[in-house]
Amino acid sequence: MDKDILLEIKGLKKYFPIRTGFWKRTSGYVKAVDDVDLFIRQGETLGLVGESGCGKTTIGRCILKAINPTDGSIKYRNPDTQEMLELAQMKEKELWPLRRHLQMIFQDPYSSLDPRMPVLDIIGEPLLVNGLASGKKLADKVSELMDMVGMDSRYMRRYPHAFSGGQRQRIGIARALATSPNFIVCDEAVSALDVSVRSQILNLLLDLQDRFNLSYLFISHDLSVVRHVSHRVAVMYVGKLVESAQTEEIYAAPKHPYTEALLSAIPVPDPRVKMERIILPGEVANPARPPSGCYFHPRCMFKQDICVHEEPKLREVSPDHFVACHCADAITLKGVKSIEC
């Protein structure tokens, strides 16, 4: 295996049972994540995009073992021993010392911080819980972390309500960095922030990545933001991975019709650009009752007979460019042009 690979996911599945009736019988499953393969290298950002309900947040939670996958493998490289460990069905006792290496930054800076804890405790808690520091040493470390994220450490005894959305997000980032992780799931980390604050936080994330060689799984529905921070991008639709490639390649030359539609839907901040928008018919498929064959076929303008009956497998169509589409070789799709700066 590539020595650079930090995390490798194969065949990941997470099904949530639907319990109905008086006896709470399982009548079906919501296939939130359905047979997904992904990998992330050390120091790399993988952007994970898709619309509501596509399973991207669930994948983030599975990797962190906040929830247990139904099936599949999650291999993570132990930073101390360099050996690949299987996290998927690992028991909590074994998992516990590894948790400090995998952290998460949440979307809502208002609900992700305990309003009854001062900043010192919020950022210090991971250190305390992992036995990494306490007392004065903890306060020093928290001060250092606050500096790192551009906050004044004199405010460490204040409570979350005293801070703005952008500052709270910085607190969340400091908390995620406390245990010196090498992998962070950024779950819509800037979506709730104002435009001008967003750019500050994005720059901060990029700086921290350069400084500490961090890997990010950057989950977002905002394709302009994802493009800005990611080395590679993966696109999800109703629990399935439909395409993944290097960032520039996927934006310039997508190979899956859904990716093309997603890209064309982004409003361009330029009134002179008349986007030829692809308006997809119908609604996003229901993950509890997905269509037969390719989940996207009811909305796809290139649909063939095979698409209705057979699920397309993810395959490599050009170096590092994977797509799950029967017709990928036959169709030419439009991407988004890049402006040379």
Added chain:
Amino acid sequence: MNSDKQQVREASETEDDRSILLDIKDLKVHFHLAEGILKAVDGVNLVLRQGETLGLVGESGCGKSVTAQAILRIVPKPGTVSGQILFRSSGQTAFTDIGKLSDSCPEIRSIRGGKIGMIFQEPMKAFSPIHTIGNQIMEALLLHEKIDKKAARKITLDLLTSVGMSNPEQRIDEYPHQLSGGMRQRAIIAMALCCKPSILIADEPTTALDVTVQAQVLKLMNDLQQALGMSMIFITHDLGVIAEMANNVAVMYLGKIIEYCDVDSLFYEPVHPYTQALLDSIPAIGTKARTRLRVIEGSVPVPLNTGRGCGFYSRCRFAIEGLCNVEDPPLVQIKPGHLVMCFLHTTQDHQE
């Protein structure tokens, strides 16, 4: 300073007299709190013409939503509204001054939801969860039009079809929670348009929607606007959406309009330092990946107990100490239809 404002006002009055539907002068919305006076909107002047889409852009706390609320007199207490809000429906000649009406008088109630429609960001918040969407749309119709229930139901069905709702006969009797986000937003649009308003105020209507659904809803709004000859005030912080929807744009900061121009000038010739900084800080789809974005240092201050001086002073790259933080910047005309509130441009020839 005042003469500039007056000049612009008079020019528009004579030329586009009949096409002006909304004429707002010196609108102020102040909240008298224990901590002091919060000036959410502090002296806004706007004009909206027939068929025009005016974009109102700004970040959280700039006062754009409160401006919309003031027009419809739904500003929550303890807010006080002052200033002139002249409104007339298309085809009417006489203006009504909404600024002089009380929040719940019969006149404003006939305008609200009737001649001026409004849609909000969160569709779930706008709907009553215990009534069917058909019921709620019909309620608006029965309130404003002189028709019976049967006719209202027919109109509602037609409306739902025109907003692209699938299975309207089924949906009309469904509850809001049974619909997806995109469907709900379409239902809201149907409700806002049912009485054929002259003006539609849309406050972040697509922010909560997925990008493909947003594309559908924006196209729908554009199509409906063309079909109905309606004017729109489109409030958002998303500059991409503004580029697509707006004819003219007013950029707000701390309760004031700091720049006003047509949409092309906004993106290609922005003049106010805040507007320029805002445009620089968005990761546009065309910019090179992983370059650092230009940032606006600091964050938006709260407009509490503000004194004289420019609200953007603390974050402005070009701030002139002793001037910008002491005096209120004047409103300057860069060219016809392009106004900016800034000391840097008082000499009519602006540097770049």
